[in-house]
Amino acid sequence: MTTDLHDLTRKLKRENDSKIVLYVADGLGGLPPKPGEKTELETANTPNLDAAARRGTLGLSTPVVPGITPGSGPGHLGLFGYDPLQYNIGRGVLEALGIDFELGPNDVAVRGNFCTVDAEGNITDRRAGRIASEIGVKLCEKLDKIEIPGVEVFVRPVKEYRLVIVFRGEGLGGEIDDTDPQKTGVPPLAPQARDEASKATAEVISQFMQQAAEILKDDQPANLLTMRGIAKKPDIPTYEEVYGLKAAAIAVYPMYRGLARLVGMNVLDAGATLDDQMDRLEAAWNDYDFFFVHYKYTDSTGEDGNFEAKVARTEAFDAAVPRINALNPEVFVVTGDHSTPSKLRSHSWHPVPVLLAADTCRFDGSEGFGEAQCLAGGLGQFEAKHLMMLALAHAGRLEKYGA
C-alpha cells in the first residue's frame, strides 16, 4: 500500500504565520579519509550549526533509496518533498534550467551536442573537437534563426559544444528518443516518437535538423548536432497547492533556481555571496512563508576532491547562520541534497546529515552537527521526501490526520 504524500498534505495543510528556512549545503555529506578519522563536516569548526544541533534534532536522509546516487535534480526534488522516482526530470529540461531558461507547459527541451560529420554524413567526432564556448555562442545565434511553421524555436549555448534547444508549440509531446547514436561512424539517428502525441515533435525536429545541416555545413568541425534528453517539464504540483506555502528560493546557480521554479517557488535575485543571499533573505522575510537558500561550494569542493577546501566552505556556510537565527524562523532545517565526499570526487549514495531546529523538537542529546551525531540523532534515517512533512509539522502547519 503506497500513498502519495501530497494527498495527505493537501488535505491536512494549515496556514499560520510561521516561517520555515531550508538551508541547503549542496553535497553536504562526506567521508573520512581513513577509518577512525573525521568527515569534512566533522572536521569543520561550526559553532553555529553545533548550537542549533543542541536545541534541535538530527538525522540522516536517504536521497532516493539506499545505494542510489542522485543527480542534482532528484536530490532537490526529494528535499522539496517530491518522490524523485515518481517525478522524472529529463536531461533537456535540467539543461534548460541550468541556463536560466524559463520553460513553459508547451515547451519541449533538448540537450544538443555539436558534432562533426564527414561527407557521407557519418559522425567523426561526437563533441566537434570540443570547440571553444565563443564559437558555440555564434553557432547558436545562427541556429536560433531557424523558422518552423507553428512552432517557436529557441537555441541557446551552454558551454563549448553543448547547447539547449527549446521547441514551443501546442500539442508537442516530449517522448522522443535521443538522436545521438553514442558512437562515431554513423549518422545522427532520425527522431523516433515513443507515443502518438510526440509524432508532431519528431516532425518538427526533422525539419530543424534539415535546416541546421544547411546552416552549419561550412562550420567545421561543428557542422552538425545531435540531441539527447528530449523532454517536457514534468507536471509537478506547486508548493502553494500541496503545502499552502508561499515559497521563495535564494540560489545563485541557475540549475537550482530552475529546480525551485519547477515546484512553484518564487526565485529571488541576489548577489553571488552568502552575505548577499542573507541580505536578500532579510529583505524578503515578510513576504514569504518558506525560504530555500542554496549554497553550492560544499559540492564543488567535494567534486574537486579537496577535503580542506570543503571544510573551509562548510565553515563559511556555518558563519552565515547567525543572520538566519536573528530572523527567528519557527523551523530551521539544514541539510544537503546528497553527499559529495571529497574522497570520491563525486556525488554519492551515502545518507545526508539533517538538522531540524524548532521549539517543538524532542531533545536527542546531540552535541554538534556531524555524520556520527546524525547517525545517533532523533530523526533516525529516513527518505529525503519525508523531510518537508517534518518541517511542516514543527511549523504547526499540518492538521491532525483522522479524528
Added chain:
Amino acid sequence: MTTDLHDLTRKLKRENDSKIVLYVADGLGGLPPKPGEKTELETANTPNLDAAARRGTLGLSTPVVPGITPGSGPGHLGLFGYDPLQYNIGRGVLEALGIDFELGPNDVAVRGNFCTVDAEGNITDRRAGRIASEIGVKLCEKLDKIEIPGVEVFVRPVKEYRLVIVFRGEGLGGEIDDTDPQKTGVPPLAPQARDEASKATAEVISQFMQQAAEILKDDQPANLLTMRGIAKKPDIPTYEEVYGLKAAAIAVYPMYRGLARLVGMNVLDAGATLDDQMDRLEAAWNDYDFFFVHYKYTDSTGEDGNFEAKVARTEAFDAAVPRINALNPEVFVVTGDHSTPSKLRSHSWHPVPVLLAADTCRFDGSEGFGEAQCLAGGLGQFEAKHLMMLALAHAGRLEKYGA
C-alpha cells in the same frame, strides 16, 4: 509510489572489474538467553569479522517486513535483492530445488506426501506412518515409471514419506490447489485449476493419481499420496540482466544451490567444508564478479536450540574470513538470510546483523560484529532487498540517477 528496484538497477548498472563477496551465515541473528546477556554472535570470538566491522559499516536487515519470519526461500530472495513479497516461490519448487532437481520453464513441481487410505479411499494417516526413507525411495522408483501422453513425469524421493513430482510439458499452468485435505477421514481432493492454463495440469494430475493408486495399492501403509504446493518456477530476472553481474554460488546444501540457480547464478561444485568452499572461491576468483558463499550450520545449530554449538559454528565461519580477505574483494558483505535464535529453536523475525566492508564506507565507530553494534551501525535498519544495491554502489557498479 513504489518502484521495482530492478527497473533502477537495469538502467543504472555499470560494469567494472570489482569483485563482491556475499558471505552468508544462515540464521546468523540470535537472542541472548536472558536480558543483559549476549547473543550467540556476541559471545563468539570472531576477530576477523570484528576487524572487518572496524573498517566497514554495520546495520540490521529486515528480511521481509517487521514481524515476518521468512523461510529460506524469501530469506535468500531478499538477500539477492528481490522483493520477497513480489516473487513467490511455491513449496513444490522449493522442495525440488532442495533435492538439486533442475527445473525448467515447462515444469510444474509438486511436493508429495505418501499417505495411508482405507478401503473406502479415506485417508487414515497423512504421513503413511512416517515410512523409512529407503521405502520412500523404492516407491518413488515405481511411480517414476508412470507414463502420461505428452508429458514427462519425474518422481523423486526427499525423505521418509516426502517426495517431489515434476510434470514437464508445454502449456502446463501451475495454479492448482493442494490435493492434501489436511485432515483424515476423507479422500484426497481432486486437483482444482485456478486458471484456464492450469486445467491441462489438473487433468495430468488426475491421470497420475489414477495410475499411482493402482501401483501403490498393495504398499501399506503408503498406499496413496497427496500433493501440496503445486507450482511453476517463478519468472525471476537474472543477476546478469538486472545487475550486470556474472555470479557464482558456492553452497553445500541443495536448496541454497537451487535458490542461487533461480536468479541465474552459476552453481559451483565444492566439498562439504568451509575450507573446500574457500578452495573453490579461490579457484573461481577470476571468472566471476560476484560470489555467494553459503554456510548452513549457524542455522541448524540454532534450530537444535544449542547455543554453544551455534557459537562454535560462528567461530568456524569467522575463521575462514582471512582466506576471503586475501583475495581482496572490493566489497565484502557478511550477513544471514534471517535470524535463528537457539532460544527459539526456529527461524525468527528478528532483524539480521549486516556487515559491509569497502574502501568507500563511512566509519560508524563499530568495534566488532554483533547485534548491539549493528543496531548502532551506519546502515541503520533496512529491508534486506536493499542490500544488493548498497553492495553495487560500493563496488562502483551504479551510475548516478538523474542529472
